Amino acid sequence: MELARKTRKKSLITLGILVVLIFISFLISLNIGFSRIAPIDVIKTLVGAGTEKNALVLFDFRLPRIVIAILIGAGLAVSGAILQGVAQNDLADPGILGINSGAGLAVVIFIFFFQGSTTTLGVLSIFIMPLAALAGGLIAAFLIYTLAWKNGVTPVRLILVGIGVNAAFGAALIIFQLKMDPSDFMQTTIWLSGSIWGSNWNFVLAVLPWILILIPYTIYKASYLNVLNLGDEVATGLGAAVEKERRILLFLAVALAGSCVAVGGGISFLGLVAPHLARRLVGPRYQIMLPTTALMGALLLLVADTIGRNILSTSEIAVGIVVSTLGAPYFIYLLMKTN
């Protein structure tokens, strides 16, 4: 009991530190950017006493983007945590498995057929886009699951099939992309490499409900992830409907990844790195690990986006590029360590 209380205390402290770090990053991110706004002015503007220009920059450009970074960072991280639990493989990630590219393909097709030009996106389509992405992600997940099915699904087969499906979607994406006019092409290229492209409040409203419903629901389902981790036989013995729960959890992961991809593009490796770091900090119990993962993902993506916006002062680097540049080496490190 003593030990449990200690771990619990430690976990709560970790969560607290993460929240503080997110808040600090949040302030720094507000502070720097194309035009620098002094911290005192930021605070003034936030309480409604700043200049009109600062208010415009902060409320209409920076704040929604920051909020989106936090939301989809949390969403992708939790999605990765679920996939790792379901596949019982530490190297699973929506990007590597091809779920991102499925969602991405659906969005690109949607833009290609229904919009003509991404610059004229209507408000309504912003809300339809997560649905399109969800459909794409589900199709990808379904394809991977069925193609990997052969008297059950082994993790190795799941990952290899995912890589293959990813390649197929990648090829299809290029075909559509090259048919676009140059400005759309540029837009989708930036977006596919993972960029928070729609930084206005409508996009926040489009993803917020997904994140607000799905992440708490996942945490509610955490006990099943714990049980699944014990292996199928033990899980069945404990009375869990393994296959059914697995499918529900898979759906949750896809829904989270899909809605995040619709707004943030193909950000890979975040879903891999965040759960790993969280597991290191608070251990493998999903009840506490999932919230930590969500906060960790939010923090990482916020920092990555801030770096991407500012590393080269004249131009932005898509956040996905920053994440993969930092995440891929970590992935390789994990790959070398696991047996």
Add this chain to the structure above:
Amino acid sequence: MATKESEEELTLTQVEKRQDKITTRPFIATLILCIGMVSLVFCLGASISLGAVDIDFNTVWEWLFYFNPELTAHQIIQEIRMPRALAAGLVGAFLAVSGAIMQGVTKNPLASPSIMGISAGSAFMIAIAFAFFPGTSYFGLMVWSFVGAGMAACIVFMVGAFSKGGLSPVKLALAGTAVTAFLGSISSGIAIYFNVAQDISFWYAGGVAGTQWISVQLMIPIAIIGLLLALILARSITVLNLGDDVAKGLGQRTAVVRVLSTIVVLLLTGAAVSVAGTVGFIGLIIPHLTRFLVGVDYRWIIPCSAILGALLLVLADIGARMINPPFETPIGTITAMIGVPFFLYFARREGRGL
């Protein structure tokens, strides 16, 4: 009694399988070489005659023997179609032979230039050249491409060397994916920042459209050196494929064979990517197909892979023009569409083949 029978059956099938494994089929191989050569010549002719302007075989024939620079058709053949067709053939052969060598030396069925991230390394360096040294010559691009291929190969090999339990096929695929993602994301960062995204993207997707004679001229010495070296190495690779111990027992200097093989792979892959971008899956499918057809002797596998690879890419390039005229479909997407089902079949067989 029943179990004994089934045991006997099992061993019988096992023996059959083992015999099947060490079989070489020189007759089929010779057949592939001969028929392949003829088909290749025919497909090259078709590649020259088909396109935005159809040119009949007669004109191609005339061009070959009575070249007349006044005629537009002859000019098209001379300046556009011919280098393109030859480049497709050479790139296909290069990638297929690279894949065959890699699979033979590493005994890893998934080893191939695009899956191991070697193509991505090459493409990465080309992106750097595009962005920072816009006036780089073809020769310069090829050198960059070799450097990139070498760099990526080093990374993947190092991951293999330092990882617990070595590089299993799955780990190799994952390491390749990660290296590809890493180099790819930096490449696209460079592409977006320097505003050369569409140039690089089209090139990266792979294609031999717009190949000029200079590329073909630069590829020919590489073809001669690389393919000749591959053929010389072929016997040693066959032995190495039986396992290091066997190879050493037979007095082979395995390290030398590995180093030379790596050089050949880098030469061929670097050249192929510098001309056509990343054309995936050829280096994976063709060697498997060839092994299935001709058996395990690399003295047959390498030349047959070269012919079949050339044939497949010339056909894919014709497809690239015909699918959606007048637009070009990137050839890399066509090879991916052919390659992915094969890859999936392979992934499902994991446990046996892998």
